[in-house]
Amino acid sequence: MKLKGRVWVFGDEINTDLIFPHSAFRVSPEEQVKLVFSDNRPGWSSLVKPGDILIAGKNFGTGSSRPGAVLLRRLGLACMVADSINGLFYRNAISYGFPALQCPGVSKMFEEGDIAEINMLEGTVTNLRTGETRTGNKLSKLMVDILLAGGIEELLIQEGYMD
């Protein structure tokens, strides 16, 4: 699971309500993705290109159980890496087939627009402009299996729990 893409840099304490605002609760999935970060970075969602990578500081995804990760995935982001990630957001990311990696110090490695190369299985993050590499928390086999299946819903369909 090697990913390479253009980097967007966000700071500390990026919470679920910024990722998946309440204004997105009662609209269609197509409209929901346009509202990602509409309160802290209006217009950003239209700039994202498929394969882009999100880099952030500490406590990314703090807050609600609403699955912000699914909106980041549908927006086309390939994955995200942060200094630290809220446990509930992290579980949501894996469950919705969106690769997420905790890598302390990663937020200091990048400027916006740099190209990152990430090996999710090894937990390594490289800035191709500076050559700097850091290693974060490796994904467990269980989480890799869920990601490779495409998320929990796909697993449940495969196993016959959902039609």
Next chain:
Amino acid sequence: MGMTMSEKILARHAGVPAVSAGDILTCRVDVAVCHDMFFTVAGQIDFERINRIADPDRCVVLLDHAVPAPTAKDALGAVKARAFVKKHGIKNFYDVGEHAVIHQLLVEEGFAAPGRLIAAGDSHTCAAGAMNAAARGFGPAEMVYIWCKGETWYQVSPTILYNLHGSFPSRAVTGKDLFLYIAGVYGDATNMNVEFGGEGVGNMTIPQRQSVATMCAEINAEFAIFPCDSVLREFLEERGDQEVDAVDPDPDAVYYAIRDIDLSSLTPYVALPHYIPNNCCPVADVAGTEVHQVLVGSCSNGRLEDIALVASIVKGKRVARGVRFIVTPASQKIYLEALKAGYLETLVEAGAVVTNATCGACYGGHMGLLGPGERCLSTTTRNFKARMGDAESEVMLCSPATAAASALTGRITDPREFLEG
């Protein structure tokens, strides 16, 4: 090697004699709960395609976030919820009229109980830790997984132990102040459990423990667990629990950190806007800050003793002009008790608006949203930018006593002026 309370509950539910931090386990889940937002918000998971559920009697469905429905989309979500529980034979369904904010409902109805492993589609689920349970939030996809399979995976996290000593110095300092102090001084507990111990726990009421356990979601805690002491046992006896399957930490349990707090040294505390960890201070430091709305309610602080304390502060006085003072009880039961005790009458006479029991404005849903340039001082759980309305509004968090005192003056006010003078 000894185990923490979190480790003991996980080991018990994994069917293994011992676990330690870092282990990944598959655990049987005792209770799995979803509220109306699971059914209302589009694009989360196609729950109508579920064809079998492991054990309907271990499932709970309730309506709390948007009740009675403020929009047609919310009403549609409730229609889907009612159809879902009928299709799958889920008897534990709580509709409008028998509703409560999820974390209060789990306590009132007995689902949150010592030693249990509880899963719910809500981030503040760690609230049930006040009942000596290991409880955490999950997203909609994982809730479906748990409903279908009756189990899920857990990674055992390291645990921080807060040893509490003494008792709160006065009625003006309560559980919320303790939590905001912890969050302000020690910051987040990301990927960690938080547990409480020490003789000071015995000096905290059950609602105070619920407030602290709820708020531990805001420091990113996995579980937040209180011990099962005589105060909790008395509560469980009154609730009618037949069996108590409590967990105690082993004396040689291994902790990431042990921190001591003297409850008698605490003062009223607030969280400043937009985030909580390392962003809190004594009320005295921001006293005089203008507020436009004051809100008392939520899974953190909408309980009877919170409403009683607020009523005692505002009794015979008037809310400041230009301040909207909203009180939202956490359950229909609490609403009725506050009504019978005369608290609601006192509040309305003082100029407060008492709403139906709901999550309401806490998550920006309904009844008390903010416009640009407005500041709300709130006993609710979160102060995120734009959470309670406009992106140019601010939310600061506090205890019910600080909220009540500030509603009377229109400025952030130390409640000790009203309760100790």
